[in-house]
Amino acid sequence: MHATTPGTADRDEPPAIELRGVTKRFTTDKATPYTALRDLDLEVAPGEFCAVVGPTGCGKSTTLTLVSGLERPSTGSVEVHGRRVSGITPGVGFMFQTDAILPWKTVLDNVSAGPRFRGTPKRQALDDARDWIRRVGLNGFEDRYPHQLSGGMRKRVALAQNLITEPRVILMDEPFSALDVQTRAKMSTELLALWDLTRPAVVFVTHDLEEAIALADTVVVLTAGPAATVKARFAIDLPRPRVVQEIRFEPRFVDIYHQIWEALRAEVDLAYAQTTQLSAKESS
Numbered sequence: 001m002h003a004t005t006p007g008t009a010d011r012d013e014p015p016a017i018e019l020r021g022v023t024k025r026f027t028t029d030k031a032t033p034y035t036a037l038r039d040l041d042l043e044v045a046p047g048e049f050c051a052v053v054g055p056t057g058c059g060k061s062t063t064l065t066l067v068s069g070l071e072r073p074s075t076g077s078v079e080v081h082g083r084r085v086s087g088i089t090p091g092v093g094f095m096f097q098t099d100a101i102l103p104w105k106t107v108l109d110n111v112s113a114g115p116r117f118r119g120t121p122k123r124q125a126l127d128d129a130r131d132w133i134r135r136v137g138l139n140g141f142e143d144r145y146p147h148q149l150s151g152g153m154r155k156r157v158a159l160a161q162n163l164i165t166e167p168r169v170i171l172m173d174e175p176f177s178a179l180d181v182q183t184r185a186k187m188s189t190e191l192l193a194l195w196d197l198t199r200p201a202v203v204f205v206t207h208d209l210e211e212a213i214a215l216a217d218t219v220v221v222l223t224a225g226p227a228a229t230v231k232a233r234f235a236i237d238l239p240r241p242r243v244v245q246e247i248r249f250e251p252r253f254v255d256i257y258h259q260i261w262e263a264l265r266a267e268v269d270l271a272y273a274q275t276t277q278l279s280a281k282e283s284s
């Protein structure tokens with residue numbers, strides 16, 4: 001695997017995302033605070049698709065909340081496009097496990113809500129929303145309400161809601177984990193095609209190493225918590241465009257999977273051992 005030249009990165013441009021020496025402690029009801037992350041460095045270039053994997057509870061979501069500005073680091077710095085994050089970061093889109101679409105609004109109103117909130121005139125916002133609804137494959141569903149859509153369709157609405165605002169950074173926390181396996185792979189391929197239209201930097205958190213490799217330019221492996229940090233970073237040299245449903249059968253994909261799994265396995269085992277020890281202690 002060699003270093004990638006992601007997206008449309010310009011040599012003089014600052015990284016899209018840069019975390020330097022980040023430690024994050026949470027205060028808990030116990031006497032000592034819980035250190036979720038320690039001395040974590042992470043850099044994502046403009047246009048780069050970065051997947052973050054690691055054992056359960058290691059701090060993947062916490063890393064995203066620091067980039068989004070929802071949480072502040074205890075020490076260290078977090079920058080987006082060369083600016084230190086303080087408060088909610090503008091120009092950043094989010095997609096989480098549970099979608100944030102409004103049940104009482106139609107698809108069209110959901111997708112146009114963001115631009116309207118930002119002051120785009122109604123007609124323009126509706127035209128742009130129709131364009132994005134078409135791009136995510138929901139032509140003809142503009143007047144449906146979320147409860148009238150399948151899980152995959154709701155994810156498409158959430159994608160359109162994000163992409164219509166043309167974010168330069170998108171943070172995704174297991175966005176497709178609630179979908180069945182086939183829909184999930186299809187959505188992943190569609191995500192790559194849509195990402196290619198505007199090439200935002202993406203940080204995609206997942207438990208699924210196959211999904212991470214199929215999507216990303218770079219896979220970052222975190223260590224088991226507490227005090228998680230970056231264990232290793234792998235550049236994924238699989239050609240694009242990729243069809244997620246098929247790429248996992250390529251011999252190169254299997255090679256890469258083995259290499260990354262070597263790094264990840266020890267952390268997963270450690271996290272598992274910690275959890276089982278903890279529950280044994282609690283039940284004794």
Ligand SMILES: Nc1ncnc2c1ncn2[C@@H]1O[C@H](COP(=O)(O)OP(=O)(O)OP(=O)(O)O)[C@@H](O)[C@H]1O
Pocket residue numbers: 026027028034036054055056057058059060061062063207225
């Ligand atoms: N607000 C908080 N207060 C106290 N502890 C927290 C808080 N948020 C997260 N933590 C702890 O920090 C650690 C990292 O949590 P985080 O949700 O970032 O992990 P994760 O890798 O995303 O987990 P998963 O893979 O299970 O989704 C966990 O031990 C969690 O309990």
